[in-house]
Amino acid sequence: MRFVRYGEAGAEKPGVLDGDGRLRDLSGEVADIAGDVLTALPQVDPATLPEVPGAPRLGPPVGRVGKLIGIGLNYSDHAAEAGLTPPPEPIVFMKATSSIIGPNDPVYLPRGSEKSDWEVELGVVIGRPAKYVTEAEALDHVAGYTIVNDVSERHLQTERKGQWTKGKSCDSFGPIGPWLVTPDETGDPQTLDLVLDLNGKPAQRGNTASMVFSAAFIISYLSQMMTLHPGDVIATGTPPGVGMGMKPPRFLREGDVMSLAISGLGTQRQEVRRDA
Structure with a gap:
């Protein structure tokens, strides 16, 4: 799967790309792609998630990087x-x-x-x-x-x-x-x-x-x-x-x-x- 974080710097939301490359909102599943979420990334069918309209800014795909x-x-x-x-x-x-x-x-x-x-x-x-x-x-x-x-x-x-x-x-x-x-x-x-x-x-x-x-x-x-x-x-x-x-x-x-x-x-x- 291809996970992303999108939105304004410092306020990014988690997302995932579907099979056609469309951005889907993942915020109903996890708060962020960071910390312990990375130990067990969501296993979800992207087609079941809301599509994100437009072309929002992409942030770094990992939040709260420690090192x-x-x-x-x-x-x-x-x-x-x-x-x-x-x-x-x-x-x-x-x-x-x-x-x-x-x-x-x-x-x-x-x-x-x-x-x-x-x-x-x-x-x-x-x-x-x-x-x-x-x-x-x-x-x-x-x-x-x-x-x-x-x-x-x-x-x-x-x-x-x-x-x-x-x-x-x-x-x-x-x-x-x-x-x-x-x-x-x-x-x-x-x-x-x-x-x-x-x-x-x-x-x-x-x-x-x-x-x-x-x-x-x-x-x-x-x-x-x-x-x-x-x-x-x-x-x-x-x-x-x-x-x-x-x-x-x-x-x-x-x-x-x-x-x-x-x-x-x-x-x-x-x-x-x-x-x-």
């Missing part, structure tokens, strides 16, 4: 374009949850930014608490999959002192969605194509088969260090084609448009604006 965890250099071909060898263990960083926006909301360049960049990533949404789980058990703890644009300000990330979190957490740097797609509909998470176009021209092209560490490995690995709770989101890394890897580098400018897609998980579109 937004990023994995760095997790595609062998992306590491190569950065001139780096794949890491022996996952590189883990946090993105502030205040960076989260809907899949089609504008992305704002922070004041003084000259090196903001794009990163299409497979997002894994936790559905059951995961603590000390094995790799074989890991995917049983997944509520579903989505798209994350791990927008990154490279100057803050790598040229300033400290951790990557600074360059990853600017307001609006975490578009998520449009859908939360359940594992049965997604299929094998290691066979998905990822695409990002910039102003209608190809930028990123990749497949999750090139991940250094699989989604199952990442969940197991993280669960040895921290409990993963329902609603936590893991952004699992990006394929090649980011701006810093171009020759010469090409970073986001006001007026740019990013278009993202992952097989079976829908599409995103963000216009880039300059923050006030």
